[in-house]
Structure formats: C-alpha cells, structure tokens
Amino acid sequence: MSYNPDFRERQAASAKAKAVLFEKFRAAPGPDDPQRKAREAERRQITEARKARFAEHEAARIAREKAIAEEADREADRRAAEERAATEAAEIAARVAAEEAEIAARLKAEEEARIAAEQKAVRDARYAARKAVKRQRRQEQKERPRLR
16 A cells, blocks of 8 residues: 555544544433423424414414405495396386387377378368369359350
C-alpha cells in the first residue's frame, strides 16, 4: 500500500466523527426519560389543540355553507315569487289588452256598419230620386199631347 497522508487524515476524521455521533446517540435520553416524556406529552397537546382548531374551523365552514345555502333558497323563493307576480301581471295586462282590442274591434265594426248603413241610405235615396225623376218624366210624357 502506498502512503497517502490525505487519505489517512480523512479516514481518521471520519472515524472521529462516527465516534462523536455514537457518543451523542448513547448520551440521548431513553424512552423512560422524564424530559422525553414531557416533550411527547407537549407534542400530543399541540396535536390535540390542532385537531380541536381544525374541528372548530370545519364546523364554522359548515355553518357558513349552510347559511349561504339558506340565503340562496330564500333568494330563489323571492325570485320565484317575483316571477309569479310578473307573470300574473303580464296575464292581467294581456287580458286587459285583449278586452280593449275586442272593444275597439266591436266599436270599429259598429262604426263601419253605421257608415255602411248611411252610405246605403244615401245610395238608396239617390236611386229613389232617379226613379222618381224617371217616373215623373214618363208621367209628363203620357200627359203631353202627341204631335204628329
């Protein structure tokens, strides 16, 4: 083997470090050590507190979601009521408009019938006047002596 001082120094440093770690491990408290038990108990308390906080947050989240859902239901009910009211108002307005249109159509038909009757009366009067004129001319022609 060749002599390599760097390698031997590194090997010695490694062995020394391993020895220090082993001593540290041996000096560490065992499972029955009161300090270790106290730390474990403290960790358990922290874990339990964390679980309790999580449960509180979860309960608060569920309550918020429930309140939001209830508000959404109330809003949906309100919108449905508004839509029903709007639909009813539209139906009433449509009925009123239909009745008004029917009345307007009836009035227009009556006015057209009245105008037609007046026009017929005027036409009949003209016809009767022409007939009367013709009758009168014929009568006059009968009464007039004929010249031949």
